[in-house]
Amino acid sequence: MKQISVAAFVPPGEHATVARAAHILQAALGDEGAELACATVADFDRLQTATPGTIRIASLTPELDQLDTPWSEVEARLRQNYAALCDSGDTVLVTTIFRHIGAQRDPDRAEALLVRIRRLNLLATELSRAYGLFVVDLDRIFSDVGAVRVLTDYGLDGQAAAELAGHALALGIVDNALDAALPFEAQERVKRAITASQPAIRPAPDLVPGNLMTMGKGRRRQVVSTITDSVQDNHVGWLIRQVLKGQIPPRQAADKLIHAVRRRGVQESLGLLTSGMVRLMGLKPQ
Structure with a gap:
């Protein structure tokens, strides 16, 4: 039986x-x-020294x-830590933080907390682009549902929060971390099974477009579509850079690209590959 190992560094509340x-x-x-072996670790160092092949x-x-601690120091440390973590070549997933802090007695602390959460969530996307890790965007998922319905805040306390976040994390692992363990067809079956068991509180994916945001209030409230840089494009570029630097074997990178072709189709995959090459050369498509 194939064993899949997972190590997680999360606070007790998660x-x-x-x-x-x-x-x-x-x-x-x-x-x-396949069999899953999942364990939590006490600190980031133990996550980094997990057995090779561990998700x-x-x-x-x-x-x-x-x-x-000043943000500049936190950011520098996190960039250094995640660069080292991703150098192993194993799949790394980072979860964002739900931007709801609940009632706070100290308004200054509340403001500092919100600012730090926003900075950390933004940094997660930047780390993804720089080092090729994958982001499980719990903030977006919980924001779609709403804090009142889930009865939680950034700490993700409560059964409903664990159900919602756990389901999102499971999907994140299936989408990004099982290439070395299961063939594509098996991954698709696992994903269908997990998707079918999603919490009732979570809205259907097709009802929550990922590129929409609300601006303004009341009669001036508008829903607008945003155009953002594609993490997929950057991930392809990152794969190419890692091969050129000798940090990832060409076979491993090829396996990931083949998986992308199977999942997305030839036309879209060629587009991602072309975009990745363009980014690698520092050019912008016209």
């Missing part, structure tokens, strides 16, 4: 999320002859314990 994700994954993987998951929430 242990239930990891446990729920592991439960969902194991239920779907069992039919494919590594990190939450940014522990960084909220250091609000008094």
Whole structure:
């Protein structure tokens, strides 16, 4: 039986999320002859020294314990840590933080907390582009549902929060981390099984476009479409750079590209490859 290892560095409040994700994954993987071994680790160093081949998951929430530390120092440390973590070549997933802080007695702390959460969430996307890690955007998912319905805040306390976050994390692992363990067809079956078991509280994906944002209030409220840089494009460019630097074997990069072709089709995959090459050369398509 194929064993898939996962190590997660998350605060105690998110242990239930990891446990729920592991439960969902194991239920779907069992039919494919695979077994999941999931463990939480006490600190980032132990995540980095996990056994080669381990899927590594990190939450940014522990960084909220250091609000008094200047952001420049936090950012520099995180960039250094995640660069080293991604150098292993194993899949790394980072979860964003739900931007709801609940009632706070100290308004200054509340403001500092919100600013730090926004900066950390933005940094997650920048780390993805720089080092090729994958982002599980819990902030977007929880914002779609709303704090009132989930009865939680950035700490993700409560059963409903664990259900919602665990399901999102399980999907993130299936989408990005199982290429070395399962063939494409098996991954698709696992994904369908997990998608079918999504929490009732989560809105259907086609009802929540990912590129929409609300601006203004009241009668001036507008929903606009945003055009953003594609993480997929950057990930292809990152793969090419890693091969050229000798940090990823060409075979491993080729396997990932083949998986992308199977998942997205030849036409879209060629577009991603072309875009990745353009970014690698520092050019902008006309």
